[in-house]
Amino acid sequence: MSTAQLVVQHLPYLRRYARALTGSQAAGDAYVAATLETLVSDPATIRAEGNVKVELFQVFTRIWNSLSVNGRGEQIQRDLPAEVRIGQITPLPRQAFLLSSLEGFSEAEVSHILDVDGKAVQDLVEEAGRELAADMATDILIIEDEPLIAMDLEALVESLGHNVTGVARTRTEAVKLANAKRPGLILADIQLADGSSGLDAVNDLLKTFEVPVIFITAYPERFLTGERPEPAFLIAKPFQPANVSAVISQALFFQQRARRPEMRASA
Incomplete structure (x- = not known):
């Protein structure tokens, strides 16, 4: 397969990235077009034996970062x-x-x-x-049985501009709090105080409404097995606030x- 054919396979992903980066498909496509023009003028920029997708994105990035207007942040x-x-x-x-x-x-x-x-x-x-x-401020439900960790999470969440709807220590408390006020996001420990599971609590809640869930556990290897289903968002204990x-x-x-x-x- 030629380098050109390999590049074509990755163009939909580059266009998606360009749109997210620029804020519009038209602007993103203009940078993608400039990237392709660079490759046409210098085909050796990307090597077929290398990681074509990485190199394609690298060429795009060089073009993007070469314009001073792209170095400014906005309100x-x-x-x-x-x-x-x-x-x-x-x-x-x-x-x-x-x-x-x-x-x-x-x-x-x-x-x-x-x-x-x-x-x-x-x-x-x-x-x-x-x-x-x-x-992206929202209401967050924390499911965590360790008081100090729960306090740290609550303080962190509120410092980011979110509102904590409650802290649940058990599966039953989690369901009760979520029914009282539906959260926009859930932070859930796996092992809870009464021996119940944060996974079970979340599954109970997801039967009635959809919400993004971030699981927090000291044993991430038990869940990141490469098999499905596995948590989409997982944080290992001890965690870093920035993470x-x-x-x-x-x-x-x-x-x-x-x-x-x-x-x-x-x-």
């Missing part, structure tokens, strides 16, 4: 859809966040695309997470993106 406008608002946060963290969270690149791949080291990638994703978390912030942002960001097609379909 976030809250009345815009998520895929537009993310285009208004600080540029480099925005790129790192989208490459890792939306496109699923590994830390090493993001490092290569952005030409920064691995630690810088972590810092950039966490920074984007903090910016987005403050923008929790970033994952909350990811969960809310993808929820809002998922709702956009549903709104268009019902219109």
Whole structure:
């Protein structure tokens, strides 16, 4: 298969990324077109034996970052859809966040695309997470049986601009609190005080309404098996506040993106 054929396979993903990065499909496609023009003028830019997708995104990134206008952050406008608002946060963290969270690149791949080291990638994703978390404020239910951890989570969530609807220590309490006020996101421990499971509590709640869930556990290897189903969002204990912030942002960001097609379909 030629390099051109390999590149074509990845164009839908590059267009998706470009749209999220710029805030519109038209603007994103203009950068994709410029990327393709670069490849036509210098086919050796991408090697067929290398990671074509990573190299394609790297060429796009060089073009994007070469324009000074793309180095400016803007004031976030809250009345815009998520895929537009993310285009208004600080540029480099925005790129790192989208490459890792939306496109699923590994830390090493993001490092290569952005030409920064691995630690810088972590810092950039966490920074984007903090910016987005403050923008996507919602009501959050915490399911956690350890008082100190629950207090830390509550303080962190509120510092990001979210509202804590309650803290549940058991499966029964979680269902009761969620029925009293439906949350926009759930932070759930796996093992609860009465021997019940946070997984069971969440499953009870998801029977009546849809909500993004972030599981927190000291034993992530028990759940990240590569088999389905497995939690979409998982945080390992002990956790770092910046990591929790970033994952909350990811969960809310993808929820809002998922709702956009549903709104268009019902219109």
